[in-house]
Amino acid sequence: MGQDKAALSYNGRPQLARAVDLVARHAERCFVSIRPDQQPDPLRASYPCIMDRREIKDRLGGGPMVGVLSAHVAYPGVAWLVVACDLPMLDDTTIAALVHERNADLAATAYVGESDGLPEPLCTIWEPATLAALHNQARNQKIRPRQMLGGSAVRRLEVKKTGALENVNAPDERDRALKRLGCCEQEV
Template identity: 35%
Template sequence: MGEDKGLVDYHGLPQREYLYQLLKGLCDDVFLSVQEKQLDEVPSGLKTILDQDKFKGPFNGILSAYEAHKDVAWLVLACDLPFMNSEALQHLIELRNPKKDATAFFNQEMGQPEPLACIWETNGLEKALKFLEDSNNRSPKIFLMNTDIELVKPKDEQVLFNANLPSDHDFVKKKLAE
C-alpha cells in the first residue's frame, strides 16, 4: 500500500479507528495491536497492546494480545479489511464455537480460513504457541488449517476483501461511494 494500512481513510477516519469503533459495539473491550514506533501516533482514548516482537508476522500481534490477557478469547481483526461491517462480525460472534480452537471466517476465494477475521479461543492460542515451538512455520493460516476450528461462511464474501495495493484503495473508495 505504501503506507500504514491502519491509517488509510475509507470511512471518514483512519481504518484502525473505524474498526476500533465497530468492535466497541460488539466486544467487552477493544485494543489496537501496535508496534513501539506506532505508539505515539495512536489517538488518546484508544487502548493498545504493544507487540512483544517474540513472534514473526501476524502471530506477533495475536500472541502479544494473548500474553497480555490469557483468560479471554480474542476476536482478531486485520486493519486491511475495508468492507468489514458490524453485521458480518455479529454473524461470526453468533456462530462462535468456544469448544473449538478458533472460529474463523472461511475465505471461499482462497479456500482457507481467515486468521485475521477470527475468534481465537484460549486453548487454540496455547496450541498456537506449541505449534510455533515445534515448527518452522509461522503462518496462523497454516496453523488454523491443521487444528480444530469452526468455519463460518460470511453472508457477503466482500467483507474479506484484503486491501494491500494503491489500486485496491481506489477500488474500495469507488465501491463505498456506490
C-alpha cells in the same frame, strides 16, 4: 502500499477508527496491537494498546500473529476476536455473525476465505487453548495460522457479504474499495 493502511481514510475516517468502532460493538474490551515504533502515533495512542512482545517478534520475525500472541500473553485466559485493520468492507453484520456463531469448544471460529477456501486468521475468534498451542509452537518453528486453522477443529463460516474480507494492500485495491463503499472522492 507505501502508506500506513490503518490511517487510510474511508468515508472521512481512518480505517483503524472504523475497525475499532466495529469490534467494540461486539467485544467487552478492545485493543489495538502495536509495534514499539508505533507507540508515538497519535491515531493508535487514542486507543488502548497492547505492544508486541520482543521475544515473540524475535521468534516469528514479524507479522500480525506477533500481535495476536502478544495479546494472548497479556490476557491468557480469554478468547480474542481478531480483526485486521486493512478490511475496509468489513461490516457489523459480518462481525455479529462471527460472534453469534462462536463455538468455544473448538479451536476457533473463522470465516472461510472467498478466494482460497482457507480460514481467515485475521477475522477470527481465537480460543485461549489454541493461542497457547500456537505460542508453544512459535517457540520451535514458524507458525502458519491459516494452515493451523485448516487442520484444526474450527467452526467455519461462509461470508454472506461478498468482499467483506477483502484487504487493501495496493492503491488499485484501495480504489476499488472506495468505489464499493460509495466514497465520492479519491481520498488520500
